[in-house]
Amino acid sequence: MIAGLGLTAVGKVYGPTPAQFAAEAVRRAVADAGLRLADVDGLLTSSGVTGGISVDLQRDLGLTDLRMLSHLQSYGATAATMIQVASLAVTSGTASVVACVFADSPLGPGRGAGAAYGTRRAPAGWWGLLGASGLVGANPPYALAARRHMTRFGTTTEQLGHVAVAQRAWAALNPVAQQREAITLADHQASRWIAEPLRLLDCCLVSNGGVAVIVTTAERAAGLQQPAVHVLGWAQSHPGHYLRRHPDFGLVTGAATAGPAALAMAGVALADVDVVELYDCYTFTVLVSLEDYGFCAKGEGGPFVASGVLGPGGKLPLNTGGGQLSGYYLWGMTPVAEAIVQVRGQGGERQADRHDIALVSGNGGVLDHHATLVLASAAGAS
Amino acid sequence: MTVGPVARDAATAEFFDGTAAGRLLLRCCRAGHFSEPPAEQCTTCGSTDLAWAAAEGGATLVSWTVVWGRPSGDSEPERTVLVIAELDEGPWWWSQLVGADPAGLAVGQRLRVEFRRATEEDEAVPVFVLGDVTGRDRHG
Numbered sequence: 001m002i003a004g005l006g007l008t009a010v011g012k013v014y015g016p017t018p019a020q021f022a023a024e025a026v027r028r029a030v031a032d033a034g035l036r037l038a039d040v041d042g043l044l045t046s047s048g049v050t051g052g053i054s055v056d057l058q059r060d061l062g063l064t065d066l067r068m069l070s071h072l073q074s075y076g077a078t079a080a081t082m083i084q085v086a087s088l089a090v091t092s093g094t095a096s097v098v099a100c101v102f103a104d105s106p107l108g109p110g111r112g113a114g115a116a117y118g119t120r121r122a123p124a125g126w127w128g129l130l131g132a133s134g135l136v137g138a139n140p141p142y143a144l145a146a147r148r149h150m151t152r153f154g155t156t157t158e159q160l161g162h163v164a165v166a167q168r169a170w171a172a173l174n175p176v177a178q179q180r181e182a183i184t185l186a187d188h189q190a191s192r193w194i195a196e197p198l199r200l201l202d203c204c205l206v207s208n209g210g211v212a213v214i215v216t217t218a219e220r221a222a223g224l225q226q227p228a229v230h231v232l233g234w235a236q237s238h239p240g241h242y243l244r245r246h247p248d249f250g251l252v253t254g255a256a257t258a259g260p261a262a263l264a265m266a267g268v269a270l271a272d273v274d275v276v277e278l279y280d281c282y283t284f285t286v287l288v289s290l291e292d293y294g295f296c297a298k299g300e301g302g303p304f305v306a307s308g309v310l311g312p313g314g315k316l317p318l319n320t321g322g323g324q325l326s327g328y329y330l331w332g333m334t335p336v337a338e339a340i341v342q343v344r345g346q347g348g349e350r351q352a353d354r355h356d357i358a359l360v361s362g363n364g365g366v367l368d369h370h371a372t373l374v375l376a377s378a379a380g381a382s
Numbered sequence: 383m384t385v386g387p388v389a390r391d392a393a394t395a396e397f398f399d400g401t402a403a404g405r406l407l408l409r410c411c412r413a414g415h416f417s418e419p420p421a422e423q424c425t426t427c428g429s430t431d432l433a434w435a436a437a438e439g440g441a442t443l444v445s446w447t448v449v450w451g452r453p454s455g456d457s458e459p460e461r462t463v464l465v466i467a468e469l470d471e472g473p474w475w476w477s478q479l480v481g482a483d484p485a486g487l488a489v490g491q492r493l494r495v496e497f498r499r500a501t502e503e504d505e506a507v508p509v510f511v512l513g514d515v516t517g518r519d520r521h522g
Contacts, residue, residue: 114452125391126420132388132500132507133477134449134464143447144466144476151445151489195464196448196484244418244425245474249466250445 001090001221002083002229002375003097004033004214005340010328011178013208014109018052021103021210023060029099029212034225037061040214042068042095044086046078048104048331049117057101068095075364076279077236078102079211079332080371084234086215096217102333103210113206130243138281139203141242141366143195145250146284150197152251152299155287157197159302161188163283164201164325166310171322173312173350178205179326202283204324211333213340227344230381232357233266233374235259242366253285254370255292255361263359266374270294274354274380275342276316277335279363280323289361290318317342317352332362336373343377356380384480385507387500393420394505396434401506406495408471410435416471425473439495440515441467444474448484467493467510478509 006028008021016024022045030037043066047053055069068089072078082100089095106116117137135141149155165185171177183201191200221228237254239246263270270293280286287301295316296304309316321327321338328334339358341347347355357380362371390398397419400407409417410433415426423430444466451460463479479487480498492514497506 123387124389125394128388128391129394129505129507130476132386132504133509134385134462135476140447140449140464141476143449144445144464147445147447192453192459193448193450195450198447243420243474243476245468245472 001216001218002213002231002340003216003221003224003226004029004035005337006030006032006212007176007337008103008210010176010207010209010330012107014107016105016208018047018050018103018105018210019057019060021105021208022053022057022101022212025103025210025212026061026099026101029214032226033214035097035214037063039097040099041066042086042089042098044082044098044100045071046073046082046100046102047071048102049106050104052105053101053103068098074238074369074371076281076332077362077364077369077371079336080234080360080362080373081236083213083215083231083336083373084236084371087231087234090215090217096220098215099212100215101210101212102331104330105208106206107208116206138366139195139198142282142284143198145367146197146282148250149284149288153302155302157199158185158189159306160197160202160283160287161185162306162310163280163286164188166314167280167319167323168326169311170320170350171326173348174321174327177322177327178207179322198282198284204281205326205329207328207330209328209330211330211337213336227377229340229343230376230378231373232268232376232381233262233264235261235265235372237370238368239370240368242368249367251288252298253288253292253363253367255289255372258370258372259293259359262372262374266376268357268374273357273359274317275320275339275352275358276318277339277342277358278319278323278361279332279335280319280325281363283325285363286319289363293359312350320347320350320352332364332371335360335362339373339375343375343380345377385478385498385500385509387504388507390505398505400434400436401497401508404497405436406439406475406508407434408437408469408473409433416473418473418475437469437471437495438515440470441475441493441495441510443487443489443491443493444468445489446479446484446487465493465510475508477507480509480511482512
Protein backbone atom coordinates (compact mmCIF):
# COMPACT_ATOMS: atom_id res chain seq x y z
CA MET A 1 0.00 0.00 0.00
CA ILE A 2 1.14 3.52 -0.74
CA ALA A 3 0.24 5.72 2.22
CA GLY A 4 2.20 8.90 1.61
CA LEU A 5 3.49 11.12 -1.19
CA GLY A 6 5.92 13.99 -0.78
CA LEU A 7 6.89 16.36 -3.59
CA THR A 8 9.29 19.25 -3.00
CA ALA A 9 9.26 22.46 -5.00
CA VAL A 10 10.31 21.40 -8.51
CA GLY A 11 11.86 23.04 -11.56
CA LYS A 12 14.29 25.92 -11.50
CA VAL A 13 14.65 25.75 -7.73
CA TYR A 14 18.25 26.66 -7.00
CA GLY A 15 20.16 26.10 -3.81
CA PRO A 16 19.29 22.76 -2.23
CA THR A 17 21.59 19.81 -2.84
CA PRO A 18 20.09 16.53 -4.06
CA ALA A 19 20.34 15.17 -0.48
CA GLN A 20 18.50 18.20 0.88
CA PHE A 21 15.72 17.78 -1.70
CA ALA A 22 15.55 14.06 -0.80
CA ALA A 23 15.29 14.69 2.94
CA GLU A 24 12.58 17.32 2.41
CA ALA A 25 10.63 14.94 0.15
CA VAL A 26 10.72 12.22 2.83
CA ARG A 27 9.59 14.65 5.55
CA ARG A 28 6.69 15.75 3.33
CA ALA A 29 5.69 12.17 2.47
CA VAL A 30 5.68 11.16 6.12
CA ALA A 31 3.55 14.18 7.01
CA ASP A 32 1.23 13.48 4.06
CA ALA A 33 0.66 9.97 5.40
CA GLY A 34 0.01 11.20 8.91
CA LEU A 35 3.05 9.39 10.25
CA ARG A 36 6.10 10.53 12.18
CA LEU A 37 9.66 10.19 10.87
CA ALA A 38 10.35 7.76 13.71
CA ASP A 39 7.74 5.41 12.21
CA VAL A 40 9.97 4.89 9.15
CA ASP A 41 11.90 1.63 9.53
CA GLY A 42 12.95 1.17 5.89
CA LEU A 43 14.61 3.60 3.47
CA LEU A 44 15.35 3.15 -0.23
CA THR A 45 17.30 5.92 -1.95
CA SER A 46 17.86 6.75 -5.60
CA SER A 47 19.90 9.47 -7.24
CA GLY A 48 19.82 11.18 -10.62
CA VAL A 49 22.39 12.64 -12.98
CA THR A 50 24.05 14.70 -10.25
CA GLY A 51 24.29 11.85 -7.72
CA GLY A 52 24.70 13.12 -4.20
CA ILE A 53 22.23 10.77 -2.53
CA SER A 54 23.21 7.64 -0.66
CA VAL A 55 22.38 5.61 2.42
CA ASP A 56 23.84 8.59 4.32
CA LEU A 57 20.36 10.07 3.97
CA GLN A 58 19.51 8.05 7.09
CA ARG A 59 21.67 10.38 9.17
CA ASP A 60 20.30 13.51 7.47
CA LEU A 61 16.82 12.41 8.55
CA GLY A 62 17.91 11.34 12.02
CA LEU A 63 16.59 7.83 11.44
CA THR A 64 17.91 5.16 13.79
CA ASP A 65 17.68 1.38 13.91
CA LEU A 66 16.33 0.99 10.38
CA ARG A 67 15.38 -2.55 9.41
CA MET A 68 16.08 -1.96 5.73
CA LEU A 69 18.34 0.56 3.98
CA SER A 70 19.69 0.49 0.44
CA HIS A 71 20.53 2.61 -2.59
CA LEU A 72 19.04 1.38 -5.87
CA GLN A 73 19.94 2.19 -9.45
CA SER A 74 18.26 1.11 -12.64
CA TYR A 75 18.05 4.69 -13.94
CA GLY A 76 14.54 5.70 -15.00
CA ALA A 77 13.14 2.35 -13.88
CA THR A 78 14.36 2.85 -10.30
CA ALA A 79 11.29 4.61 -8.91
CA ALA A 80 8.86 1.83 -9.85
CA THR A 81 11.47 -0.72 -8.80
CA MET A 82 11.75 0.90 -5.35
CA ILE A 83 7.97 0.57 -4.95
CA GLN A 84 8.25 -3.11 -5.88
CA VAL A 85 11.07 -3.76 -3.42
CA ALA A 86 9.30 -1.84 -0.67
CA SER A 87 6.08 -3.78 -1.30
CA LEU A 88 7.97 -7.06 -1.00
CA ALA A 89 9.60 -5.79 2.19
CA VAL A 90 6.35 -4.88 3.93
CA THR A 91 4.55 -8.06 2.85
CA SER A 92 7.46 -10.20 4.09
CA GLY A 93 7.78 -8.31 7.35
CA THR A 94 11.28 -7.09 6.56
CA ALA A 95 10.10 -3.58 7.37
CA SER A 96 6.73 -1.97 8.02
CA VAL A 97 7.03 1.63 6.81
CA VAL A 98 9.40 2.12 3.88
CA ALA A 99 10.26 5.52 2.44
CA CYS A 100 11.33 5.45 -1.24
CA VAL A 101 13.00 8.65 -2.41
CA PHE A 102 14.52 10.17 -5.54
CA ALA A 103 15.95 13.65 -5.93
CA ASP A 104 18.19 15.47 -8.37
CA SER A 105 19.60 18.95 -8.79
CA PRO A 106 21.10 19.31 -12.27
CA LEU A 107 19.99 22.90 -12.91
CA GLY A 108 21.91 25.91 -11.70
CA PRO A 109 21.52 29.61 -12.47
CA GLY A 110 22.78 30.19 -16.00
CA ARG A 111 23.28 26.50 -16.62
CA GLY A 112 21.06 25.16 -19.38
CA ALA A 113 19.36 21.80 -19.67
CA GLY A 114 21.80 20.76 -22.38
CA ALA A 115 24.77 21.37 -20.11
CA ALA A 116 23.11 19.41 -17.33
CA TYR A 117 22.69 16.24 -19.36
CA GLY A 118 25.13 16.68 -22.25
CA THR A 119 28.34 16.41 -20.28
CA ARG A 120 30.93 14.49 -22.23
CA ARG A 121 31.97 11.32 -20.48
CA ALA A 122 35.55 10.83 -19.32
CA PRO A 123 37.39 10.64 -22.63
CA ALA A 124 39.05 7.26 -22.09
CA GLY A 125 38.16 3.67 -22.80
CA TRP A 126 34.98 2.36 -24.42
CA TRP A 127 32.73 5.12 -23.03
CA GLY A 128 35.28 7.69 -24.12
CA LEU A 129 35.24 6.18 -27.60
CA LEU A 130 31.44 6.42 -27.75
CA GLY A 131 31.60 10.09 -26.77
CA ALA A 132 34.45 10.77 -29.19
CA SER A 133 32.31 9.24 -31.93
CA GLY A 134 29.64 11.85 -31.14
CA LEU A 135 27.24 9.79 -29.01
CA VAL A 136 27.02 12.23 -26.11
CA GLY A 137 23.98 12.22 -23.82
CA ALA A 138 20.62 10.52 -24.31
CA ASN A 139 19.32 12.48 -27.32
CA PRO A 140 21.31 10.74 -30.08
CA PRO A 141 20.56 7.14 -29.07
CA TYR A 142 16.85 7.86 -28.56
CA ALA A 143 16.82 9.58 -31.96
CA LEU A 144 18.39 6.48 -33.49
CA ALA A 145 15.68 4.39 -31.81
CA ALA A 146 12.89 6.67 -33.04
CA ARG A 147 14.29 6.64 -36.57
CA ARG A 148 14.15 2.83 -36.61
CA HIS A 149 10.47 3.02 -35.68
CA MET A 150 9.84 5.59 -38.40
CA THR A 151 11.63 3.68 -41.15
CA ARG A 152 9.97 0.40 -40.16
CA PHE A 153 6.43 1.57 -39.46
CA GLY A 154 6.10 4.95 -41.14
CA THR A 155 5.80 6.88 -37.88
CA THR A 156 6.10 10.65 -38.44
CA THR A 157 7.33 13.71 -36.54
CA GLU A 158 3.77 15.11 -36.69
CA GLN A 159 2.52 12.01 -34.87
CA LEU A 160 5.16 12.50 -32.18
CA GLY A 161 3.95 16.09 -31.97
CA HIS A 162 0.47 14.93 -30.96
CA VAL A 163 1.95 13.47 -27.77
CA ALA A 164 3.68 16.77 -26.92
CA VAL A 165 0.56 18.86 -27.60
CA ALA A 166 -1.73 16.59 -25.55
CA GLN A 167 0.60 16.51 -22.58
CA ARG A 168 1.01 20.28 -22.61
CA ALA A 169 -2.78 20.58 -22.44
CA TRP A 170 -2.72 18.41 -19.30
CA ALA A 171 0.16 20.47 -17.86
CA ALA A 172 -1.94 23.62 -18.20
CA LEU A 173 -4.21 22.11 -15.54
CA ASN A 174 -1.35 21.20 -13.19
CA PRO A 175 -0.23 24.02 -10.88
CA VAL A 176 3.24 22.52 -10.35
CA ALA A 177 3.98 21.92 -14.05
CA GLN A 178 7.00 23.80 -15.40
CA GLN A 179 5.55 24.42 -18.87
CA ARG A 180 1.87 25.35 -18.86
CA GLU A 181 1.48 27.55 -21.94
CA ALA A 182 -0.58 25.81 -24.65
CA ILE A 183 1.23 24.60 -27.75
CA THR A 184 -0.05 23.55 -31.16
CA LEU A 185 1.16 20.95 -33.60
CA ALA A 186 2.57 23.85 -35.62
CA ASP A 187 4.59 24.96 -32.58
CA HIS A 188 5.95 21.45 -32.30
CA GLN A 189 6.86 21.38 -35.98
CA ALA A 190 8.55 24.78 -35.69
CA SER A 191 10.62 23.80 -32.65
CA ARG A 192 14.27 23.32 -33.46
CA TRP A 193 15.85 19.99 -34.21
CA ILE A 194 17.75 18.48 -31.31
CA ALA A 195 18.64 15.15 -32.91
CA GLU A 196 16.52 14.35 -35.96
CA PRO A 197 13.84 13.01 -35.85
CA LEU A 198 13.49 14.53 -32.35
CA ARG A 199 12.69 18.23 -31.96
CA LEU A 200 12.99 20.37 -28.86
CA LEU A 201 9.33 19.72 -28.00
CA ASP A 202 9.91 15.96 -28.25
CA CYS A 203 12.37 16.11 -25.34
CA CYS A 204 11.67 16.15 -21.61
CA LEU A 205 12.43 18.99 -19.28
CA VAL A 206 15.28 19.10 -16.81
CA SER A 207 14.23 19.73 -13.21
CA ASN A 208 15.54 20.10 -9.70
CA GLY A 209 13.51 18.60 -6.88
CA GLY A 210 12.64 15.43 -5.01
CA VAL A 211 9.79 12.95 -4.58
CA ALA A 212 9.26 10.41 -1.80
CA VAL A 213 6.65 7.68 -1.46
CA ILE A 214 5.72 5.84 1.75
CA VAL A 215 4.94 2.14 1.34
CA THR A 216 3.38 0.23 4.23
CA THR A 217 1.16 -2.74 5.05
CA ALA A 218 -2.58 -2.79 4.44
CA GLU A 219 -3.19 -2.88 8.20
CA ARG A 220 -1.01 0.15 8.84
CA ALA A 221 -2.40 2.10 5.87
CA ALA A 222 -5.99 1.55 6.95
CA GLY A 223 -5.88 4.03 9.82
CA LEU A 224 -3.86 6.76 8.12
CA GLN A 225 -5.03 10.07 6.75
CA GLN A 226 -4.77 9.53 2.98
CA PRO A 227 -6.82 7.15 0.84
CA ALA A 228 -4.55 4.11 0.51
CA VAL A 229 -3.25 3.30 -2.96
CA HIS A 230 -2.95 -0.44 -3.52
CA VAL A 231 0.13 -1.76 -5.30
CA LEU A 232 -1.63 -4.55 -7.18
CA GLY A 233 0.99 -5.65 -9.65
CA TRP A 234 4.53 -5.11 -10.78
CA ALA A 235 7.12 -6.46 -13.18
CA GLN A 236 10.48 -5.52 -14.64
CA SER A 237 12.15 -6.13 -17.97
CA HIS A 238 15.73 -5.32 -18.88
CA PRO A 239 16.18 -5.99 -22.60
CA GLY A 240 19.89 -5.07 -22.84
CA HIS A 241 19.76 -4.07 -26.52
CA TYR A 242 21.64 -0.78 -26.43
CA LEU A 243 25.10 -0.86 -28.00
CA ARG A 244 24.56 -4.45 -29.05
CA ARG A 245 23.06 -5.91 -32.19
CA HIS A 246 19.39 -6.49 -31.65
CA PRO A 247 16.55 -6.39 -34.15
CA ASP A 248 14.12 -5.02 -31.52
CA PHE A 249 16.14 -1.88 -30.70
CA GLY A 250 13.81 1.09 -31.09
CA LEU A 251 10.90 -1.14 -32.09
CA VAL A 252 10.00 -3.12 -28.95
CA THR A 253 10.67 -2.17 -25.31
CA GLY A 254 10.56 -3.99 -21.99
CA ALA A 255 6.93 -2.91 -21.61
CA ALA A 256 5.98 -5.70 -24.01
CA THR A 257 6.83 -8.35 -21.41
CA ALA A 258 6.61 -6.43 -18.12
CA GLY A 259 3.19 -4.94 -18.95
CA PRO A 260 1.31 -8.22 -19.36
CA ALA A 261 3.17 -9.70 -16.37
CA ALA A 262 2.22 -6.80 -14.07
CA LEU A 263 -1.40 -6.84 -15.24
CA ALA A 264 -1.59 -10.61 -14.69
CA MET A 265 -0.22 -10.22 -11.17
CA ALA A 266 -2.82 -7.52 -10.52
CA GLY A 267 -5.60 -9.61 -12.03
CA VAL A 268 -6.51 -6.66 -14.21
CA ALA A 269 -7.19 -6.49 -17.95
CA LEU A 270 -5.75 -3.68 -20.04
CA ALA A 271 -9.30 -2.52 -20.76
CA ASP A 272 -9.80 -2.00 -17.00
CA VAL A 273 -7.00 0.59 -16.79
CA ASP A 274 -8.42 4.06 -16.16
CA VAL A 275 -5.29 6.20 -16.08
CA VAL A 276 -1.91 5.70 -17.77
CA GLU A 277 1.24 7.39 -16.49
CA LEU A 278 4.18 6.61 -18.78
CA TYR A 279 7.83 7.48 -18.59
CA ASP A 280 8.14 10.13 -21.30
CA CYS A 281 11.76 11.16 -21.62
CA TYR A 282 10.79 11.67 -25.28
CA THR A 283 7.46 11.70 -27.09
CA PHE A 284 8.70 8.60 -28.86
CA THR A 285 9.01 6.70 -25.58
CA VAL A 286 5.28 7.23 -24.99
CA LEU A 287 4.34 6.09 -28.48
CA VAL A 288 6.37 2.88 -28.39
CA SER A 289 5.29 2.07 -24.81
CA LEU A 290 1.60 2.40 -25.76
CA GLU A 291 2.16 -0.17 -28.51
CA ASP A 292 4.04 -2.52 -26.21
CA TYR A 293 1.36 -2.40 -23.53
CA GLY A 294 -1.19 -3.27 -26.21
CA PHE A 295 -3.24 -0.05 -26.34
CA CYS A 296 -2.77 -0.38 -30.09
CA ALA A 297 -1.06 -2.87 -32.38
CA LYS A 298 2.71 -2.83 -32.89
CA GLY A 299 3.55 -0.22 -35.50
CA GLU A 300 0.26 1.64 -35.10
CA GLY A 301 1.37 3.95 -32.30
CA GLY A 302 1.66 6.88 -34.68
CA PRO A 303 -1.92 6.81 -35.99
CA PHE A 304 -3.11 5.93 -32.47
CA VAL A 305 -1.62 9.00 -30.74
CA ALA A 306 -2.81 11.20 -33.62
CA SER A 307 -6.39 9.90 -33.39
CA GLY A 308 -7.50 12.28 -30.64
CA VAL A 309 -7.45 9.78 -27.77
CA LEU A 310 -4.88 11.80 -25.80
CA GLY A 311 -5.25 15.03 -23.86
CA PRO A 312 -7.96 16.27 -21.48
CA GLY A 313 -11.32 14.90 -22.59
CA GLY A 314 -9.74 12.12 -24.64
CA LYS A 315 -10.65 8.53 -23.97
CA LEU A 316 -7.16 7.61 -22.68
CA PRO A 317 -6.07 9.84 -19.77
CA LEU A 318 -2.29 9.71 -20.26
CA ASN A 319 0.41 11.64 -18.40
CA THR A 320 -2.26 13.75 -16.78
CA GLY A 321 0.17 16.05 -14.98
CA GLY A 322 1.97 16.96 -18.20
CA GLY A 323 4.55 14.22 -17.69
CA GLN A 324 8.25 14.77 -18.00
CA LEU A 325 7.72 16.66 -21.26
CA SER A 326 5.76 19.53 -19.71
CA GLY A 327 5.30 18.84 -15.97
CA TYR A 328 8.62 18.14 -14.33
CA TYR A 329 11.40 15.62 -14.83
CA LEU A 330 12.23 13.65 -11.72
CA TRP A 331 12.98 10.43 -13.58
CA GLY A 332 10.62 7.56 -12.76
CA MET A 333 9.04 9.45 -9.87
CA THR A 334 7.18 11.76 -12.28
CA PRO A 335 4.76 9.05 -13.48
CA VAL A 336 4.63 7.34 -10.06
CA ALA A 337 3.68 10.56 -8.23
CA GLU A 338 1.01 11.53 -10.75
CA ALA A 339 -0.52 8.04 -10.61
CA ILE A 340 -0.83 8.32 -6.81
CA VAL A 341 -2.49 11.74 -7.13
CA GLN A 342 -4.95 10.41 -9.71
CA VAL A 343 -5.84 7.18 -7.91
CA ARG A 344 -6.51 9.17 -4.73
CA GLY A 345 -8.74 11.50 -6.70
CA GLN A 346 -6.68 14.55 -5.74
CA GLY A 347 -5.92 15.80 -9.26
CA GLY A 348 -8.08 18.91 -9.00
CA GLU A 349 -8.71 20.39 -12.45
CA ARG A 350 -6.80 17.57 -14.11
CA GLN A 351 -8.51 14.73 -12.26
CA ALA A 352 -9.55 11.88 -14.56
CA ASP A 353 -13.23 10.94 -14.19
CA ARG A 354 -12.47 7.26 -13.72
CA HIS A 355 -9.35 6.65 -11.66
CA ASP A 356 -9.57 3.31 -9.90
CA ILE A 357 -6.74 1.61 -11.77
CA ALA A 358 -3.53 3.24 -12.99
CA LEU A 359 -0.79 1.75 -15.14
CA VAL A 360 2.67 3.26 -14.50
CA SER A 361 5.90 2.77 -16.44
CA GLY A 362 9.54 3.40 -15.71
CA ASN A 363 12.23 3.44 -18.37
CA GLY A 364 15.96 3.65 -17.83
CA GLY A 365 19.07 3.95 -19.94
CA VAL A 366 18.33 3.80 -23.65
CA LEU A 367 15.23 1.59 -23.41
CA ASP A 368 17.49 -0.70 -21.34
CA HIS A 369 15.51 -0.92 -18.13
CA HIS A 370 11.77 -1.13 -17.75
CA ALA A 371 9.45 -1.41 -14.76
CA THR A 372 5.65 -1.47 -14.67
CA LEU A 373 3.36 -0.86 -11.70
CA VAL A 374 -0.40 -1.37 -11.44
CA LEU A 375 -1.87 0.90 -8.74
CA ALA A 376 -5.47 0.90 -7.57
CA SER A 377 -7.94 2.59 -5.27
CA ALA A 378 -9.85 0.55 -2.70
CA ALA A 379 -12.65 0.15 -5.27
CA GLY A 380 -10.19 -0.84 -7.99
CA ALA A 381 -8.55 -3.41 -5.74
CA SER A 382 -11.78 -5.14 -4.76
CA MET B 383 32.42 18.45 -35.48
CA THR B 384 34.30 15.41 -36.60
CA VAL B 385 35.44 13.20 -33.77
CA GLY B 386 36.31 14.12 -30.21
CA PRO B 387 39.36 13.28 -28.14
CA VAL B 388 39.74 9.84 -26.63
CA ALA B 389 42.56 8.10 -24.78
CA ARG B 390 43.25 4.41 -24.40
CA ASP B 391 42.95 2.48 -21.18
CA ALA B 392 43.94 -1.10 -20.36
CA ALA B 393 40.75 -2.54 -21.86
CA THR B 394 41.02 -0.61 -25.13
CA ALA B 395 44.80 -0.62 -25.76
CA GLU B 396 44.80 -3.37 -28.39
CA PHE B 397 41.69 -1.93 -30.05
CA PHE B 398 43.40 1.44 -30.47
CA ASP B 399 46.57 -0.25 -31.74
CA GLY B 400 44.22 -1.57 -34.42
CA THR B 401 42.63 1.76 -35.28
CA ALA B 402 46.10 3.34 -35.46
CA ALA B 403 46.91 0.78 -38.16
CA GLY B 404 43.64 1.42 -40.00
CA ARG B 405 41.82 -1.66 -38.68
CA LEU B 406 38.53 -1.98 -36.84
CA LEU B 407 39.18 -4.92 -34.52
CA LEU B 408 36.27 -7.11 -33.42
CA ARG B 409 36.20 -9.96 -30.93
CA CYS B 410 36.06 -13.42 -32.45
CA CYS B 411 35.60 -16.78 -30.69
CA ARG B 412 37.05 -20.14 -31.82
CA ALA B 413 33.75 -21.00 -33.50
CA GLY B 414 34.14 -17.92 -35.69
CA HIS B 415 31.36 -15.78 -34.21
CA PHE B 416 32.08 -12.08 -34.20
CA SER B 417 31.16 -9.83 -31.26
CA GLU B 418 31.38 -6.08 -30.64
CA PRO B 419 34.87 -4.86 -29.62
CA PRO B 420 33.93 -4.31 -25.92
CA ALA B 421 32.40 -7.79 -25.59
CA GLU B 422 33.71 -9.77 -22.61
CA GLN B 423 32.16 -12.99 -23.90
CA CYS B 424 30.91 -14.13 -27.30
CA THR B 425 27.45 -12.67 -27.91
CA THR B 426 26.48 -15.82 -29.85
CA CYS B 427 27.87 -18.74 -27.82
CA GLY B 428 29.11 -17.22 -24.58
CA SER B 429 32.72 -18.31 -25.07
CA THR B 430 35.27 -16.26 -23.17
CA ASP B 431 38.06 -17.49 -25.43
CA LEU B 432 38.09 -14.42 -27.66
CA ALA B 433 40.75 -13.09 -30.02
CA TRP B 434 40.91 -9.81 -31.90
CA ALA B 435 40.05 -10.03 -35.60
CA ALA B 436 39.91 -7.18 -38.11
CA ALA B 437 36.61 -6.32 -39.75
CA GLU B 438 36.65 -6.07 -43.53
CA GLY B 439 35.30 -2.55 -43.19
CA GLY B 440 31.99 -2.95 -45.00
CA ALA B 441 28.65 -2.22 -43.32
CA THR B 442 25.02 -1.35 -43.99
CA LEU B 443 22.99 1.48 -42.49
CA VAL B 444 20.57 0.47 -39.70
CA SER B 445 19.54 3.89 -38.35
CA TRP B 446 20.71 7.48 -38.38
CA THR B 447 20.22 10.82 -36.67
CA VAL B 448 21.34 14.35 -37.40
CA VAL B 449 22.43 16.05 -34.19
CA TRP B 450 22.07 19.81 -34.30
CA GLY B 451 24.30 22.10 -32.28
CA ARG B 452 22.82 24.92 -30.23
CA PRO B 453 22.00 27.92 -32.44
CA SER B 454 24.27 30.90 -31.79
CA GLY B 455 24.08 34.22 -33.57
CA ASP B 456 23.81 34.15 -37.35
CA SER B 457 25.91 31.06 -37.92
CA GLU B 458 24.25 27.83 -39.03
CA PRO B 459 24.14 25.29 -36.22
CA GLU B 460 26.73 22.56 -36.50
CA ARG B 461 25.24 19.27 -37.70
CA THR B 462 26.63 15.82 -37.03
CA VAL B 463 25.31 12.61 -38.55
CA LEU B 464 25.42 9.59 -36.24
CA VAL B 465 24.54 6.09 -37.34
CA ILE B 466 24.04 2.53 -36.24
CA ALA B 467 25.79 0.40 -38.84
CA GLU B 468 25.64 -3.35 -39.19
CA LEU B 469 29.15 -4.54 -39.97
CA ASP B 470 29.36 -7.28 -42.60
CA GLU B 471 30.67 -9.58 -39.84
CA GLY B 472 27.41 -9.11 -37.90
CA PRO B 473 27.96 -6.77 -34.94
CA TRP B 474 26.46 -3.26 -34.89
CA TRP B 475 28.72 -0.25 -34.40
CA TRP B 476 27.52 3.16 -33.30
CA SER B 477 29.52 6.07 -34.67
CA GLN B 478 29.61 9.06 -36.93
CA LEU B 479 28.92 9.21 -40.66
CA VAL B 480 31.21 11.79 -42.19
CA GLY B 481 30.92 13.66 -45.46
CA ALA B 482 27.37 12.57 -46.25
CA ASP B 483 24.23 14.53 -47.04
CA PRO B 484 21.72 13.18 -44.51
CA ALA B 485 18.80 14.02 -46.83
CA GLY B 486 19.50 11.02 -49.02
CA LEU B 487 20.05 8.37 -46.35
CA ALA B 488 18.08 5.11 -46.33
CA VAL B 489 18.18 1.90 -44.33
CA GLY B 490 20.39 -0.69 -46.00
CA GLN B 491 22.74 1.78 -47.69
CA ARG B 492 26.32 0.59 -47.97
CA LEU B 493 28.91 2.17 -45.70
CA ARG B 494 32.58 1.63 -45.07
CA VAL B 495 34.80 2.22 -42.09
CA GLU B 496 37.40 4.97 -42.03
CA PHE B 497 39.30 6.53 -39.14
CA ARG B 498 39.59 10.06 -37.80
CA ARG B 499 41.53 11.66 -34.94
CA ALA B 500 40.62 14.77 -32.95
CA THR B 501 44.33 15.70 -32.75
CA GLU B 502 47.58 13.88 -33.44
CA GLU B 503 47.80 13.08 -29.70
CA ASP B 504 44.40 11.36 -29.63
CA GLU B 505 43.53 7.82 -30.61
CA ALA B 506 42.04 7.12 -34.05
CA VAL B 507 38.25 6.69 -33.95
CA PRO B 508 36.34 4.46 -36.39
CA VAL B 509 33.78 6.41 -38.42
CA PHE B 510 31.74 5.58 -41.49
CA VAL B 511 31.59 7.06 -44.97
CA LEU B 512 29.11 6.31 -47.74
CA GLY B 513 30.15 3.68 -50.24
CA ASP B 514 31.31 0.12 -50.43
CA VAL B 515 34.65 -1.40 -49.55
CA THR B 516 36.91 -1.64 -52.57
CA GLY B 517 39.58 -4.29 -53.05
CA ARG B 518 42.26 -1.78 -52.14
CA ASP B 519 40.58 -1.04 -48.80
CA ARG B 520 40.46 -4.66 -47.75
CA HIS B 521 42.90 -5.87 -45.20
CA GLY B 522 43.20 -9.27 -43.63
